[in-house]
Amino acid sequence: MPTTTDPHAAAGDGTAAAVPAIRFENVEKRFGDNVVLKDLNFEVAKGDRVTLIGPSGSGKTTILRLVMTLESLSDGYIYIDGEPLTHELRDGKRVARSEKAQKQIRKRIGMVFQQFNLFPNMTVLENIIEAPVHVLGQSKAEATKRAMELLESVGLPGKANAHPLQLSGGQQQRVAIARALAMDPDILLLDEVTSALDPEIVGEVLGILRHIAETTDITMLIVTHEMQFARDVSNRVMMFDGGRVVEEATPDVMFTNPQHERTQAFLHAVLGSGDGHIGTH
Amino acid sequence: MESNFEALAEAWPRILDGLWITLQLTLGGALLAMVIAVVLGLGSRLHNIVLRGLCRAIMEFFRGTSLVVQLFFFFFVLPQLGLALPAMVCGILGLGLNYGAYAAEVVRGSINSVPTGQWEATTALSMSKSQQMIRVIFPQAWALMIPSLTNYLIHMLKGTAIVSFITLADLTYHTEQLREQTDTFFAYGVSLVIYFVIAYILTLIMNALEVRAKHRLGRGESLREALTPKTPETAAAEGGRKA
Amino acid sequence: MNGLWDWDAAWAVLPELLLAFVQVTLIVTVLSTAIAAVLGLFIAILRMSVPKPIAAVITFIGDFIRMTPIVVQLLFAYWTFLTIEPLTIGIVVFGIHYSTYMAEVYRAGIDSVPKGQWEATTALSMSKRRAWTAVIVPQALRATVPALGNYAISMFKDTPFLLTIGVVEMVRAGLTFGGNNFRYMEAITLAGVIFLLASYPTSLLISRLEKRLAYNY
Numbered sequence: 001m002p003t004t005t006d007p008h009a010a011a012g013d014g015t016a017a018a019v020p021a022i023r024f025e026n027v028e029k030r031f032g033d034n035v036v037l038k039d040l041n042f043e044v045a046k047g048d049r050v051t052l053i054g055p056s057g058s059g060k061t062t063i064l065r066l067v068m069t070l071e072s073l074s075d076g077y078i079y080i081d082g083e084p085l086t087h088e089l090r091d092g093k094r095v096a097r098s099e100k101a102q103k104q105i106r107k108r109i110g111m112v113f114q115q116f117n118l119f120p121n122m123t124v125l126e127n128i129i130e131a132p133v134h135v136l137g138q139s140k141a142e143a144t145k146r147a148m149e150l151l152e153s154v155g156l157p158g159k160a161n162a163h164p165l166q167l168s169g170g171q172q173q174r175v176a177i178a179r180a181l182a183m184d185p186d187i188l189l190l191d192e193v194t195s196a197l198d199p200e201i202v203g204e205v206l207g208i209l210r211h212i213a214e215t216t217d218i219t220m221l222i223v224t225h226e227m228q229f230a231r232d233v234s235n236r237v238m239m240f241d242g243g244r245v246v247e248e249a250t251p252d253v254m255f256t257n258p259q260h261e262r263t264q265a266f267l268h269a270v271l272g273s274g275d276g277h278i279g280t281h
Numbered sequence: 282m283e284s285n286f287e288a289l290a291e292a293w294p295r296i297l298d299g300l301w302i303t304l305q306l307t308l309g310g311a312l313l314a315m316v317i318a319v320v321l322g323l324g325s326r327l328h329n330i331v332l333r334g335l336c337r338a339i340m341e342f343f344r345g346t347s348l349v350v351q352l353f354f355f356f357f358v359l360p361q362l363g364l365a366l367p368a369m370v371c372g373i374l375g376l377g378l379n380y381g382a383y384a385a386e387v388v389r390g391s392i393n394s395v396p397t398g399q400w401e402a403t404t405a406l407s408m409s410k411s412q413q414m415i416r417v418i419f420p421q422a423w424a425l426m427i428p429s430l431t432n433y434l435i436h437m438l439k440g441t442a443i444v445s446f447i448t449l450a451d452l453t454y455h456t457e458q459l460r461e462q463t464d465t466f467f468a469y470g471v472s473l474v475i476y477f478v479i480a481y482i483l484t485l486i487m488n489a490l491e492v493r494a495k496h497r498l499g500r501g502e503s504l505r506e507a508l509t510p511k512t513p514e515t516a517a518a519e520g521g522r523k524a
Numbered sequence: 525m526n527g528l529w530d531w532d533a534a535w536a537v538l539p540e541l542l543l544a545f546v547q548v549t550l551i552v553t554v555l556s557t558a559i560a561a562v563l564g565l566f567i568a569i570l571r572m573s574v575p576k577p578i579a580a581v582i583t584f585i586g587d588f589i590r591m592t593p594i595v596v597q598l599l600f601a602y603w604t605f606l607t608i609e610p611l612t613i614g615i616v617v618f619g620i621h622y623s624t625y626m627a628e629v630y631r632a633g634i635d636s637v638p639k640g641q642w643e644a645t646t647a648l649s650m651s652k653r654r655a656w657t658a659v660i661v662p663q664a665l666r667a668t669v670p671a672l673g674n675y676a677i678s679m680f681k682d683t684p685f686l687l688t689i690g691v692v693e694m695v696r697a698g699l700t701f702g703g704n705n706f707r708y709m710e711a712i713t714l715a716g717v718i719f720l721l722a723s724y725p726t727s728l729l730i731s732r733l734e735k736r737l738a739y740n741y
């Protein structure tokens with residue numbers, strides 16, 4: 001068990017299920033003078049599929065990047081499974097955690113990027129087994145076997161030895177999903193994974209993500225402009241604006257009966273007249 | 282005319298010796314330069330401001346003080362400090378440090394121009410700093426840096442022509458000897474052609490490396506494909522075989 | 525005669541170095557840069573205006589000059605034109621050598637002028653000559669200024685090659701002093717310092733200029 005100095009996690013010594021997979025506590029993020037997130041608090045329970053929606057520039061991507069430690073936290077705390085990620089409260093002071101400690105947590109988090117970010121100097125298979133072999137220390141045979149299964153499940157069994165750049169965008173994104181899954185993450189971050197794709201191949205990628213949602217218990221934090229997908233996959237939707245959560249609800253409630261006027265305005269703009277169809281940004 | 286070629290034939294073994302000196306300097310210098318370039322190039326990206334500053338200072342120093350000055354420093358001044366190195370070592374040190382400092386900038390720039398998404402993906406996969414560099418970033422940067430490195434390699438070859446001043450009997454030195462027996466035009470013509478041929482071969486080798494590096498990144502044809510002459514005959518033959 | 529650094533020797537050699545710096549190094553750098561800039565442009569335009577086979581020959585000659593040592597070229601010219609002063613030979617050889625680099629820079633600059641600019645000159649029925657001088661070259665030149673500066677610095681640092689044909693530039697002056705006094709330390713070190721002091725600020729200036737020109741383009 002990782003030791004933790006987080007008072008909340010220790011309090012009530014709750015069962016594992018009670019500890020949220022992700023918790024933001026008074027998170028602040030600034031880029032120079034630009035305060036993007038301020039006093040942000042929210043939780044994502046284990047196994048939850050949470051979709052973040054909100055206007056452009058509201059900080060959705062920033063949230064995912066903070067969880068992946070791709071951005072540094074300006075203030076506040078992020079807890080993963082109750083364990084502080086980048087900073088912790090020690091003797092009443094906010095101190096940065098060691099790179100080693102961060103790395104241990106990071107291994108449990110996977111991310112799929114809008115631009116795929118496959119490594120062009122490796123084949124598809126090499127992309128997938130790289131981290132399992134060199135980070136997790138799996139044997140090459142073991143990692144390859146799993147990689148082949150994953151390629152099969154994303155519908156690309158024949159592409160193991162192809163070069164990433166020889167694949168279509170949709171295929172590349174499916175490889176990127178397989179690469180993230182090969183690390184067996186507890187948490188998967190998806191940032192507009194279909195917005196770099198042509199409309200006709202968006203469906204194939206969403207189908208695979210839906211399948212993952214149905215067949216695994218990975219906690220998912222999703223940023224998307226595909227409201228239909230948000231509705232299909234997630235069990236909670238959070239509306240962001242001005243660096244805060246203005247509303248959160250189940251997809252059904254959120255898309256049919258939003259309470260907050262910001263949400264209403266946003267959904268109206270994105271969904272058009274509210275017929276629940278896929279909106280583009 | 283007759284005597285030109287006779288003199289050349291007579292001097293040829295010595296010219297080959299000189300050529301060997303030139304090649305040793307070029308290749309030795311290139312190897313040293315590459316090591317220095319990688320060390321300084323990576324060093325100048327460090328977070329630690331002292332180390333980074335030091336690497337940058339070394340780069341600027343060796344770029345700024347002129348190759349010939351450095352060669353002569355190693356050869357004439359170091360002995361005064363009690364460190365008398367063989368001329369060949371001085372030559373390789375001077376060439377390697379000078380061009381290593383130039384190439385370090387190329388290494389640094391190429392690494393910086395690998396897209397951020399690639400770095401972020403390595404973080405998302407929890408790779409360590411060294412894994413990130415060795416397995417993902419450097420292989421991609423390598424393809425970017427080859428053309429500039431080729432330029433510096435040719436510069437280095439050209440720079441070796443000064444080494445007779447530190448007592449090395451290189452290609453240029455032996456051409457000078459040849460001139461005393463032949464027409465000026467003939468002697469230097471031979472010399473220039475030999476230098477050009479070496480430079481050309483080096484360029485071809487570097488181009489081959491570039492084709493290979495790019496192919497590994499999934500861009501462009503493989504080296505074998507690039508080297509296969511695409512005459513209509515072979516195309517027709519291949520078509521015939523398939524049919 | 526021992527001791528790492530002898531200030532007396534340093535003060536004694538410094539005036540000689542500075543004299544060589546002004547009389548040779550600077551003059552060669554400035555004049556050769558001018559030759560390289562003009563000749564390079566001439567080569568670049570010539571190569572684009574002549575039939576393909578002739579252009580190929582010009583390209584080959586350029587490659588040949590660029591890929592062979594300037595030292596050998598200096599010696600070649602020196603022994604061929606024995607009546608001409610070595611300094612003049614140096615200026616011309618440096619100018620020609622670097623013009624082959626500049627020609628490549630101009631070519632890239634000309635290539636980077638959008639095709640639409642050519643089409644516009646045609647649409648306006650401008651003469652070919654007018655199109656070159658009024659439209660294409662001015663645009664191409666802008667991108668070439670920093671490159672010209674960088675080659676000038678490169679040439680500056682190459683000037684010690686002139687010692688092979690007996691020109692007393694800084695390093696030759698230093699070696700002579702060193703040989704006479706059995707001390708090379710001060711002379712060679714100071715020569716290096718002068719090179720560094722002159723080239724580093726200049727290269728900083730050029731990279732600033734480069735950024736400015738790039739943004740405003």
Ligand SMILES: Nc1ncnc2c1ncn2[C@@H]1O[C@H](COP(=O)(O)OP(=O)(O)OP(=O)(O)O)[C@@H](O)[C@H]1O
Pocket residue numbers: 031034036054055056057058059060061062063
């Ligand atoms: N690296 C950065 N440097 C400076 N500002 C940044 C940076 N990254 C993001 N920002 C700013 O932070 C704010 C939030 O950006 P973010 O990308 O998180 O928005 P988003 O909600 O994902 O928007 P979108 O829907 O357009 O993707 C924006 O105002 C953006 O300009």
Ligand SMILES: [Mg+2]
Pocket residue numbers: 060061062192223
């Ligand atoms: Mg975003």
